[in-house]
Amino acid sequence: MxxxxxxxxxxxxxxxxxxxxxxxxxxxxxxxxxxxxxxxxxxxxxxxxxxxxxxxxxxxxxxxxxxxxxxxxxxxxxxxxxxxxxxxxxxxxxxxxxxxxxxxxxxxxxxxxxxxxxxxxxxxxxxxxxxxxxxxxxxxxxxxxxxxxxxxxxxxxxxxxxxxxxxxDPSGADSQIRRTVKQMVQYMSTQYAHPVSIEQMSEGLGYNRAYLSRIFKKETGVSPVTYLLKLRIDKSRQLLRERPELSVEQVAASVGLTDALYFSRQFKRFCGQSPTEYRNKVKQYPQP
Incomplete structure (x- = not known):
């Protein structure tokens, strides 16, 4: 011994x-x-x-x-x-x-x-x-x-x-895909206020953009580009309601969209009205 x-x-x-x-x-x-x-x-x-x-x-x-x-x-x-x-x-x-x-x-x-x-x-x-x-x-x-x-x-x-x-998780590859999609959601949820792109996210996660777009849409039903844009619009609606002192340009910049005209177009696409119209309507009919 x-x-x-x-x-x-x-x-x-x-x-x-x-x-x-x-x-x-x-x-x-x-x-x-x-x-x-x-x-x-x-x-x-x-x-x-x-x-x-x-x-x-x-x-x-x-x-x-x-x-x-x-x-x-x-x-x-x-x-x-x-x-x-x-x-x-x-x-x-x-x-x-x-x-x-x-x-x-x-x-x-x-x-x-x-x-x-x-x-x-x-x-x-x-x-x-x-x-x-x-x-x-x-x-x-x-x-x-x-x-x-x-x-x-x-x-x-x-x-x-x-x-x-x-x-x-015994599901192997499926488990890895779900974890990767969760990482993408986490990335976009924390970085939306910056002018980040899907290319930057793909590079940061170490994957090809086409692969990430494919698995993200399969898991969520929407593309990463659409998800990120919708996330930004949802955040902008909150700012329009809660921060009336901010201009539309400042709201757009706060959600990572530096082109106020592009922001207004996309806001109307998702919400059916312009940011200014949305804000005026909220003032007239405050949400509980």
């Missing part, structure tokens, strides 16, 4: 937890002893581990997982768990604990559900580096380390989401 030098280190967040939306409690690392065992026990916070080397077993109330290098496992609060290091190749892992009333939402978005608390990461993935930087930030004892730790936690959850997104 190969001898392994036992080590253990942990650093706590210098900022106390006071019912925050999301709060990292501590981060640590350990080269475990042969057969080192924890539990069965419950935790009242989320506790994630990343295996850097060695092997071991992680047991939840539902499953038993045999884990090794580059495996990630998340312990959910209130779940009875145990984990044991291998006798011959005891694992070395890093860990972090976090809590807060937004934690369940963040974990769900990453795909780390109670029935799917593990995943295998690729070689040279950044998760152990994020955990190390989190631990080093806490060692600094600066109050700003709290914010740094949150950043690293979100990066870790992002990596989890990257690994688990394709596993969580």
């Amino acid at each position: 190969q001898a392994h030098s036992y080590s253990y280190a942990v650093a706590s967040n210098p900022v106390l937890y006071e019912n925050s939306p999301l709060h990292v409690l501590f981060a640590g690392e350990s080269q475990t002893k042969s057969g080192h065992a924890v539990g069965p026990k419950l935790y009242d916070y989320y506790l994630l581990h990343f295996v850097e080397s060695g092997k071991g077993i992680f047991r939840t109330e539902q499953h038993t997982y045999r884990l090794e290098k580059n495996d990630f496992f998340l312990i959910h609060p209130g779940q009875l768990v145990s984990y044991t290091s291998d006798e011959e190749e005891p694992w070395r892992y890093r860990w972090s604990a976090f809590t807060g009333y937004l934690t369940e939402q963040v974990v769900q978005e990453a795909g780390l559900r109670v029935h799917q608390p593990v995943f295998h990461a690729s070689d040279h993935n950044p998760i152990p580096g994020y955990l190390e930087q989190m631990q080093l930030a806490f060692y600094s004892r600066k109050s700003s380390s709290h914010l740094s730790a949150l950043g690293y936690l979100y990066l870790i959850m992002g990596e989890a989401g990257n690994h688990l997104s394709d596993w969580s």
Whole structure:
């Protein structure tokens, strides 16, 4: 049996937890002893581990997982768990604990559900580096380390989401298409106020414009160009109602259409009246 030098280190967040939306409690690392065992026990916070080397077993109330290098496992609060290091190749892992009333939402978005608390990461993935930087930030004892730790936690959850997104939906290619269309909708919903184009969106998402147009229309029934224009017109109607001090030109510019004449034509095409007529009608007959 190969001898392994036992080590253990942990650093706590210098900022106390006071019912925050999301709060990292501590981060640590350990080269475990042969057969080192924890539990069965419950935790009242989320506790994630990343295996850097060695092997071991992680047991939840539902499953038993045999884990090794580059495996990630998340312990959910209130779940009875145990984990044991291998006798011959005891694992070395890093860990972090976090809590807060937004934690369940963040974990769900990453795909780390109670029935799917593990995943295998690729070689040279950044998760152990994020955990190390989190631990080093806490060692600094600066109050700003709290914010740094949150950043690293979100990066870790992002990596989890990257690994688990394709596993969580068995529909494969269809799932990828739906995610891409959602990305397009998100892009247009956040960028409509800028003079962006479908070409720029396609380039930003890394896809051919013709392909994106095809899958978008199949999923939504309209082309990306029409969707973006309708989104801009809908936003302009809101501004015309709520900001009477803005000129039509200013409203047009605020929704990403710098040509006021083009804006007026498209507004009439969608709404059946000009922007000025719409605004006057709203003044005369205020909407509840």
